[in-house]
Amino acid sequence: MNALTTRRAAALLLALSLLPAHAQEFTATTDPARAQITLPEPAKPDLPSLILIGDSTVRNGRDDGQGKGAEGQWGWGNPIAAYFDLNKINVVNRAVGGLSSRTYRSSGHWDRTKPFIKKGDWVVMQFGHNDTSPVNDNSRARGVLRGTGPEKEDINNLLTGKPETVYTYGAYLRGYIAEIRAAGATPVVCSPVIRKRWEADGVKVTRAGGNFAAWAAEVAKQENVAFIDLNEWGALRYEALGKEAVEKFFPADMPQETVHTNWLGAAINAQLVIAGLIQNKVLPDAVYTRRFASDGSDERPVVDARKVKVEAPRDPKLPSLVLIGDSTVRSGGQNGAYGWGERLAAFFDTQRINIVNNAIGGRSSRTFFTEGRWASVLEQLKPGDTLLIQFGHNDGARIGDPAGKNRGSVPGVGPEAVEDTRPDGTKEMVQSFGWYLARYINDAKAKGANAVVLSPIPHKDRWKPEQPRDFENYAAWGEQVARANGAQFIDLTMLITDAYRKVGAERVESFFSDARTHTNDAGAVFNATQVVEGLKRLPGQPLQGFLRPAAP
Template sequence: MKRHLTAVLLLWLCAAAAAWAQTTLPAAVNTDPARAQIVLPEPANPRLPSLILIGDSTVRNGRDDGQHLGAAGQWGWGNPLAALFDPARINVVNRAIGGLSSRTFLSAGHWQRTLGYIKPGDLVLIQFGHNDSSAINDTSRARGTIKGVGDESQEIDNLLTGQHETVHSYGWYLRRYVADIRARGATAVICSPIPRKSWDAAGKIVRNRADYGGWAAEVARREQVGFIDLNELVARQYDAMGHDAVMRLFPQTTPDEHTHTNLAGAELNARTVVAGLKALHVPQALAALNDAGQAIPAAEDERPVVDAAKVTAEQPRDAALPTLFLVGDSTVKSGGANGAIGWGERLAPYFDPAKINVVNHAIGGRSSRTFLTEGRWDKVLEQLRPGDFVAIQFGHNDVGRIGDPAAKNRGSVPGTGDETVEDTRPDGGREQVHSFGWYMARYVTDARAKGATVILLSPIPHRDAWQQGRDFAGYAQWDEEVARKGGALYGDLTMTITNAYRSVGATVVDTYFSDARTHTNDAGARFNAERVVETLKALPGNPLAAYFRR
């Protein structure tokens, strides 16, 4: 009996100590932020849905009090974000902790405690990156993660904690959070880290497309979750405001502070988060915005759907000649919108007009799915003749989540299988959505039945995804599989351009784009058109050899 009472007492003491550590110990108890015991908020009304934030000090700074300096102190954007929501409709729960990385928020147990508050219907915003570039193992903070989004890992004996630890990549930790959130029946949205107060040689705010901003986007794309590109969206606003105005968004008492904003800067960032949530059409968030939140416009979609009524369909110039038809999205034909030019608009000069027509049927904002469902493929088939060629490139818009209004009903099911997913159209009608491979196979079958040669091209890489690994790995694999099974040709345009980008370097490549990550300008379109020609010439048998200019 005595032994039983002793065991019960020990269990009670352990539980009490854990609860006390979670709620009462000040941050000053431990200088290691990964082990700091601080007071974190909990959902005020468990019956309401919750908007839960996890991240670092740019989301919740210190004790969330501005270091007793009021608006002039350091603030994370999670604090003013709460002021844009109605507390009678949603809990805004800022569980971010200063000094942590995607790794240490998990390894120190903060994520496990936060998971206990996540329930079905909740929304979780994830923003890490500012501290992930730190040392992986040292006696100071030991918070770094492996660069990139891969599955590589590193075994360490942590010099700070004294524990053996397996350290993963930045992307691995983000994927872990997404998986756990989904398992709870909640919705995850990944945010790229806000930009620092740092300008490049051209006077523009430095972006993080090549590292944490780009990696966050890549994870969101692979996991098919919402993504708010805070890094780019805030940087654009900073560029428009100018140097002096940006300086006023950071603490004036510490002019060298380049990461943490004052309250005015945090408010700008919070408004940008809401603009991003509106662009994603996240229902939990939209339904709970107060008047101030409702007044914020949605972030601009850099992948707009071009109005088909304003696009004149091209015709073969000489009906006596064979034709090379181009089918795809805005990366193939942008028409100069916002300075964007697709590679298909710069391809014709490489072909002899006395021997072949080049007709560009691509249109912005389309996917393998919508190019078919809108009847645009039927128009191509009407023009196809035996001996013609069709080059098809889709993928950029197929990544949209089915059922998410922000995806504009253009997402396709990943893979090449026969499975379907039902989607609700804006008019209330139902659509059975097929896989990317299903749509591509349909194009191959239809065109070959007309006597045409079909060439499937993997998508051009994003501006922020060519330096590490490869972009569009899944779509390239699915294109290749469809081509092999259906009797079409396949060209890995993604890697042809990626390798060419690597040869000229990031400084040059950045001058090839008209926006943050997708659309090329004229110089980029010309560069990529050359790569398309390289890809076509490398096809088995070089079927277009007779038609190139000498």
């Protein structure tokens, strides 16, 4: 038996020795180590699973932001699910707030999680924030012995009233690693996420005290498992963004909070975890929703608007149907993707009307305006033209998050504005999604053109009857702005959703060129058909006279 095998065997024996001698009696209490907490299970047990264990920085409370929306407290285990194709992998966040590497096990939460771990799964663990607590008290009794060695301490637990042997932080991590491997799964170790604590200069971030990050790295190296340094990587990210920007990552109503992030902060940490998984080649590429760069950001380039000419009407004397939007309206065949706007002309008599598709990939309602593309489109609009507006897919990017590529708009339709910093250091006041839509509508009306707002096309995994409707907020905001500003509205999300439900999953699967967003040629034709159906249903049928007698 070689040294590595001996060490793993010893770790497994240690893990077994850590198991409680008998089932624990759970009581209704605010202590999460003793409470019976309902945790998610794999949605599709036949698929491989990415299982997360840890504390509140991974899963906070009931994982609902305490009812405060994006400004509540969130762990990174929630936003990370958006990076994965949930038709190929389960993302199961079984972290519990308030627990340590010790009490996640001693409470019985680990025993309830293990049955869901099977061969071919991956388990990501992140502990440390609560491990610094006292080893023995009558409040939480969740602390561990410092270090990674074999030291142990026998105590009479003041909280439970029972004898317990407490081990080192490293010993608990090795115990999880051994049992995960025994189940045929792959373990991954994360250091604790960085705290929002600045040095006196206000420029450098204080790394984790107590060496828990270093100990996590040491155990990962000893056990030859992937390690993700959320402590160091998070500190570097915070330092690059600066103190003012980092404040936006934490709940606004809790200025003294240094650990628990809001949704934006959780999304930043999730991106770092993704970067670690990619760099360590932990998961196959096929389980991700799209390709990501090694820093966890979207690898797809945002099309350079300067290199894409603004399309002009073929015959300026004819009325034009002008389209503005993102890559779901025009993808240009990149990686086999086409938007519905590229297949719309076949439905119209182009000897009587121009079809002018000025959508551009990677744009939001905000960037289509701020980059100057709208000004060029507006210059060509004339009385009698019709403008179709479809944004939303990229508007959800987090303001202040570099991975969002300065695309996010403020949620809603109001006058609120948020300052954002561009890559060149200049500041931009970002308006609401509704503000940008209203600008397009009113600018078009001033030129004598009509405007129609369309809600975004649905994702491939968000159309089935048992699922909540896709883009609910953006559809509601789009309709509200259209009605308030004298435009018309088409709920394209639901038109396509209903059509998908009629043709079924097998055919819908054949409509996409990527995991969930971009359609291929067949999908573009199918969605264009629904756009035409929506136009036919508009009051007064303003474009009916331009349609071909027999649509393809």
